[in-house]
Amino acid sequence: MGNCASPEYTNKNKNGGGNSKNMMMIEFWQSTAKIIHMDGRLQEIRQPIKAGHVISQYPKTFLCSSESMYVDSVLPHVAEDEELQMGQIYFLMPLSKSHVPLTLQELCSLAIKASSALSDNHLITTTNGVRYYRTPSSQPQACREVPVGFSAQVSARRI
Secondary structure, three states, X not given: OOOOOOHHHOOEOOOOOEOHHHHHHHHHHHOOEEEEXXXXXXXXXXXXXXXXXXXXXXXXXXXXXXXXXXXXXXXXXXXXXXXXXXXXXXXXXXXXXXXXXXXXXXXXXXXXXXXXHHHOOEEEEEEOOEEEEEXXXXXXXXXXXXXXXXXXXXXXXXX
């Protein structure tokens, strides 16, 4: 999944300076490590913290970096002694998913959950530099079944 930056955030205004609103968004994005919980809640952490500290608060879970998630691969755990990186997105996953390859459908579902949490978040609480958000449950889910294989008819067509 990974992070990406839109070209609009790198444009400069006519005076040669950066757009202050866009620059603030970049600084905000890079100043926190983001954890997407299983229920869709977004947790932002502003200070350096080890993965083990987060995991200790949520039994039977593990952290996975969005940049190390691949279809048909087992999700690699973030080591407990590893410090979470600012500007990165992590998923808090149940241990039951730790030895099961990630399906395309699951990856799409996680991407939708992250997108929703990052774009339409609503502040719940702020404590000790950690902010928690929840996406509105009334939003329709933009999820549908996606075929994984190719049919002979589709793969024979030239693009």
